[in-house]
Amino acid sequence: MPKAICLLLLLLVPLSVQAVDLHTDWDQLLKKHVHQGEVNYTAFKEDEKKLDVYLSRLDATNPGVLSRNDQLAYYINAYNAYTVKLILRNFISGRPVDSIKDIGGLFSSPWSISFVHIGGLKMSLDDVEHEILRPRFNEPRIHFAINCAAKSCPPLISEAYTGAEVEKQLQRNTVSFLNDPKANYVAGNTLYVSKIFKWFGVDFGNDIGGFVKKYAAPEMLGTINGAGSDLQVRFLKYDWSLNGF
Template identity: 45%
Template sequence: MKLILKFLIITITVSGLQSCALIGAAGLTSQGQPTKKVDGDLMSTTANSQVNVDHSEWDALLKKHVNKAGFVDYKGFKNDRAALDSYLNTLQSYKPNSNWSVQELLAYYINTYNAYTVDLILRNYPTNSIQDINGAFTNAFIPIDGSMLSLGSLENGVLRKMNEPRIHFAINCASYSCPKLLDEAYTAGKINEQLDLVTNEFINSDKNEISENAPKLSKIFSFYTKDFEPNLAEYINKYSDTKINPNAEITFKEYNWDLNEQ
């Protein structure tokens, strides 16, 4: 009986440690990254930061391998693997801290998420879906200032804590139902306009079926409803060409995880 009890205690302890590790990787912690909050209206500027990050390498790759619809030429990216590795090394050379502006942090984390998502796909290419990659969102493979982050921790533990819901339309999870991958790098000097652009495009795209009384929205709005408080319909109406009745019942579309390949 004592042996059985001891075994159960050990099993529960190990399971608990595994669960804690999974939670940390999936995104309930920032892994020590600075997470400044957007206070009021976000302004684009490079003038208020100790560091201005150079994203020109990523910008060139995006312009070359992403079309206006946001679909990705992964074969082309594979041929430019050295250039992508060079940009990833550039990202690793920076150490985000509290002396960076919120604009620089947002641009850095968004570009890091998107670049490492492309890296993940290339390391597992060909693949039909990011969901076919074991631990795609929970494995910690993104090095930032001595810490290893997962895509999940970068999104949920860092970006979502910055009080800027438009990040959901800027980060791209390599899937058809995701917001499109912008064909340029995010920068502090353009961040507000870029976030407005991708939010407008996504909300008014075929990823949603917006009507006055029976809107059917992307499941992104179901996954992250609390980020669009106090009222989801009110948030949508700020950008949508068609306005949703405040009392309308909102339903959600199925999510298509097929690879967003050209």
């Protein structure tokens, strides 16, 4: 087949298909090393070269040519993949750190380290979250998709995000996390929620109860409604222990 025709056919491939192919390696790694939200970092370390290939592919991709949903999936995957990379690059004596907060210096957090290379730009995890994901997409459910490598963080799912599925994935994650009694629950007239709601209250319209009610299962919803205007909100302690081994 002439080269010109091959090039034309390549250009005609839908961007959504290209975007799905982009995350294949990451999807395989997640399925292999993440089980019910728990990450096997030791086994992940053995596949670090494959992760690096995926990260290089993200860096070589211009997200600006992707659809909005494909961009959203791109940045969520990038955040999660680079969080895993951060843990892998900080192994001590062949073992991962006990907490992501053990990484960084006296005046720097793990999220402020500029080691993320995506779309030809160098940035930090904070940049991805606060300069791109939050302001650009205005989507509070991203907080239940990006993973901070801690036990109290919404779990890392065992599949890559894709533009075609990201809406369903965000919805599923949000419902699952908000109805997990280890993360959020109601006792009497008090709604106990993750500190995520404290840190990012503005993203939830400063209406935590209202947001939770949108996704609450019938039993939780009934209890919240029963409390009415007497509903109190309290924030649970955040466990920063590593979400794996």
